Amino acid sequence: MLRQTSSTLAFDTLGRGLFEITSDISEWVAETDMSDGLLTLFLRHTSASLLVQENYDPEVQRDLERFFARLVRDGDPMFEHTSEGADDMPAHVRAALTQTSLSIPVVDRRPALGTWQGVYLYEHRTSGHHRRVLLHLIGE
Amino acid sequence: MLRQTSSTLAFDTLGRGLFEITSDISEWVAETDMSDGLLTLFLRHTSASLLVQENYDPEVQRDLERFFARLVRDGDPMFEHTSEGADDMPAHVRAALTQTSLSIPVVDRRPALGTWQGVYLYEHRTSGHHRRVLLHLIGE
Amino acid sequence: MLRQTSSTLAFDTLGRGLFEITSDISEWVAETDMSDGLLTLFLRHTSASLLVQENYDPEVQRDLERFFARLVRDGDPMFEHTSEGADDMPAHVRAALTQTSLSIPVVDRRPALGTWQGVYLYEHRTSGHHRRVLLHLIGE
Numbered sequence: 001m002l003r004q005t006s007s008t009l010a011f012d013t014l015g016r017g018l019f020e021i022t023s024d025i026s027e028w029v030a031e032t033d034m035s036d037g038l039l040t041l042f043l044r045h046t047s048a049s050l051l052v053q054e055n056y057d058p059e060v061q062r063d064l065e066r067f068f069a070r071l072v073r074d075g076d077p078m079f080e081h082t083s084e085g086a087d088d089m090p091a092h093v094r095a096a097l098t099q100t101s102l103s104i105p106v107v108d109r110r111p112a113l114g115t116w117q118g119v120y121l122y123e124h125r126t127s128g129h130h131r132r133v134l135l136h137l138i139g140e
Numbered sequence: 141m142l143r144q145t146s147s148t149l150a151f152d153t154l155g156r157g158l159f160e161i162t163s164d165i166s167e168w169v170a171e172t173d174m175s176d177g178l179l180t181l182f183l184r185h186t187s188a189s190l191l192v193q194e195n196y197d198p199e200v201q202r203d204l205e206r207f208f209a210r211l212v213r214d215g216d217p218m219f220e221h222t223s224e225g226a227d228d229m230p231a232h233v234r235a236a237l238t239q240t241s242l243s244i245p246v247v248d249r250r251p252a253l254g255t256w257q258g259v260y261l262y263e264h265r266t267s268g269h270h271r272r273v274l275l276h277l278i279g280e
Numbered sequence: 281m282l283r284q285t286s287s288t289l290a291f292d293t294l295g296r297g298l299f300e301i302t303s304d305i306s307e308w309v310a311e312t313d314m315s316d317g318l319l320t321l322f323l324r325h326t327s328a329s330l331l332v333q334e335n336y337d338p339e340v341q342r343d344l345e346r347f348f349a350r351l352v353r354d355g356d357p358m359f360e361h362t363s364e365g366a367d368d369m370p371a372h373v374r375a376a377l378t379q380t381s382l383s384i385p386v387v388d389r390r391p392a393l394g395t396w397q398g399v400y401l402y403e404h405r406t407s408g409h410h411r412r413v414l415l416h417l418i419g420e
Contacts, residue, residue: 002142002282002283002284002418003142004142004176004177004178004279004280006176006245006247036284036286037284038178038284038318038320038416038418040178040243040245042243042244042245042252043254044252044253044254044255044257045254045256045257046192046193046194046254046256046257047194051376052326052380052381053326053372053375053376054326054327054372057361057363059360059361060361060369060372062360063358063359063360063361063369063372063373064372064373064376066358066359067352067358067359067373070358071211071351072207078203078206078207078210079203079206079207080199080202080203081197081199081200081203083197089200089203092193092194092200092203092204093203093204093207095193096191096193096204096238097237097238097377098376098377099239099379100192100242100257101192101242101243101244102243102380102381103243103320103322103381103382103383104322104381105286105320105322105414105416107286107414112322112324112414113324114323114324114325114326114412115324116325116326117324117325117326117380132254134245134247134252136178136245138142138177138178138278138418139284140284142282143282144282144316144317144318144419144420146316146385146387178318180318180383180385182383182384182385182392183394184392184393184394184395184397185394185396185397186332186333186334186394186396186397187334211351212347218343218346218347218350219343219346219347220339220342220343221337221339221340221343223337229340229343232333232334232340232343232344233343233344233347235333236331236333236344236378237377237378239379240332240382240397241332241382241383241384242383243383272394274385274387274392276318276385278282278317278318278418
């Protein structure tokens with residue numbers, strides 16, 4: 001019999017970079033006692049984002065951050081929205097280029113990630129922030 | 141008891157830029173009489189996209205458009221697909237860099253957006269177009 | 281009565297580029313015997329991605345690839361994660377800039393794509409790879 005449940009996980013980031021949240025999400029899924037279904041993650045912020053990326057080599061996360069830092073420059077004079085600092089508008093652009101929501105099937109009580117996949121909260125502001133991720137699971 | 145419903149919302153854009161559709165979506169969700177569930181938005185076009193972004197300061201939307209205009213130049217000689225004009229292929233690239241579908245949990249009869257989040261239809265063509273967004277809600 | 285089903289489709293790519301998988305997905309949906317619902321695609325890899333794009337003019341796919349090849353250069357000296365080759369880290373960046381999951385409503389036994397929309401598996405490595413796409417459908 002299909003049913004649904006939802007919850008909010010909160011994370012305190014330590015500033016710009018990728019924070020792996022795979023185990024937090026997997027634990028929540030295990031607690032729901034559903035074996036199969038569809039998991040949705042939704043981030044309630046516009047200056048951070050969600051990403052599925054390789055979780056084996058930490059160089060991947062550092063290279064990814066270097067790429068985004070070069071593509072969307074802090075303090076770019078083109079940006080007018082600077083009230084919260086030189087990293088504010090670049091954070092919104094980075095969020096637009098990545099994801100606010102992720103959909104992941106659940107199989108055998110686990111998010112069905114590939115062998116090298118991890119789920120990341122990507123903080124785009126240079127200072128740490130309190131971030132809330134809404135989780136929704138529908139299944140049985 | 142879980143159930144599902146769907147509908148199509150149509151919008152006439154006025155040319156390139158972000159058009160907020162949050163209230164249209166929220167009204168539709170309220171009319172479905174479901175209090176909790178999963179809302180999916182799907183845009184049936186490849187030269188426009190969907191985006192969750194800040195809806196407080198309109199400078200954010202203008203800065204975002206300036207960034208994309210510089211990243212993907214209209215009339216770039218690299219592009220061969222020019223039959224519909226200099227803005228045609230850039231529109232497809234912008235769509236690839238943003239989203240065609242969005243998943244948003246519904247809580248208490250509303251899409252559970254964060255305080256400063258709005259849902260936008262991002263028109264990438266320079267002229268206005270008729271755009272259709274498919275809405276699907278499953279919940280109870 | 282709502283129900284769910286899921287499956288894995290495997291594809292052998294031939295190296296970098298867009299591979300249309302629309303018909304494979306549509307056939308699977310038709311076999312589930314559900315007329316309406318929500319289809320989710322999830323790619324279990326971090327050096328390839330999923331994309332909804334125009335499927336009419338093949339120039340669009342070639343232009344898209346040219347854009348990404350220029351934006352994320354193979355062998356960029358900025359990248360430290362080079363153990364698997366000059367195209368390895370660029371593949372992860374391209375994946376971050378596109379999608380790992382897609383949500384598409386199903387209407388009348390078909391994914392409700394627009395007239396010119398196709399679903400693509402985007403291989404970002406220069407050599408061919410075995411790629412698995414998880415499909416999940418909930419509906420009736």
